[in-house]
Amino acid sequence: MASAKEIRNQIKATQNTAKITKAMEMVAASKMRKAQSAVTESRSYAEGIHTIVGNLMQAHPEYKHAFLVKRDEVKRVGYLVISTDKGLCGGLNTNTLKKAISSMRSVDDKTEVEMINIGRRASQFMRRFGTKIAGSVEEIKDQPELVEILGVVNLAMEKFLSGHYDEVRLVYSKFVNTMTQTPTELCLLPCAEPEQEHTGYWDYLYEPDSKVVLDGLMRRYVESIVYHAVLENKACEQSARMVAMKSATDNAKDIVADLQITYNKARQAAITQELAEICAGAAAA
């Protein structure tokens, strides 16, 4: 049996770990609240642009923007995968990456696959996995800004427009609630037409002209979808980290309790042995 001193050191070390994980849990909890409110705050823009694009589609059923046209033959697919920069957030990235991998495997063999990463974890993983990486952005702030992701979104859009990609898919974690995050995959380009109930024919007046406006709007529509996904992923990251750190703290406490019992037993055994030795010594004398 380990000596009482060794066990005491172990208890101390475990308690220190518990303190750190507890602190990380609290930090993640506060960041999660901020991340969740960021998701809510960005909603009015996303909903606004969704409605406008829906109205436009309805007013112009004959004009199809390049982003909406489905291609007959899919030769190359771009995957935009959103992950976190830091670890210690449970199975969040693993689940997202698993989803991405299984989706990549499901496309047929002739189709090429390329990656665009948001977040360091996906880059690290994909480098090992051996998929071609077309672009990546890392070190996303806790409060992500649109400009941080514009580069990669534009890259994906350009490659789609130039015909390099025939499809762009987005994989990220959807925030359901603090305990649940679902890895989600959706087709970013060509994007699904927003649904809109029919309210009779009418059209906008355009300034400067419909094509310019439509083009700018479609780009912002795609950007806003990706931005929203990044925000949700951030909220997922913080809540997953909070939960992971909470269970780490609980585990550390269990270990401390176990060690404490072992320590008490060891101490008691030492005392008993000492007493027995004294008694034996006294009896011999």
Added chain:
Amino acid sequence: MATSMEILVATAEREVYRGEATMLVVPGAAGELGILPRHSPLLSALKPGELRIINGENEEEVFISGGFIEVQPHKVTILADTAERAADMDEAEIVAAQRRAEEAVNSQQAGSDLAMAEAELAMMTARLKLLRKRRK
């Protein structure tokens, strides 16, 4: 008869303004636009500049760096690239940013960087104009 319209100014990051207005002045791509309630549906790109939201006696100014406006008879949605209320602006910071933008324009020869720098400069100048006007 409705004499006011609903206004929503939002950027991708947050909602900047939501409220009623009797008149709205926006920097449209093809010139300044004045919008009154019951305007027919309009969709326009926006230039960097100031947005004036007039509700009776009250007037609210918001600076935007470009974006889109959607007008429906009783609802106007402005999707701005960036937006900030005039009351939140800091002149010193804007002047510094303007100087940086000018330097960028002067030091560049040609190409897309120049276009970027020029856009930045135009934006800063517009912001400053709005702020100075407000001081008076």
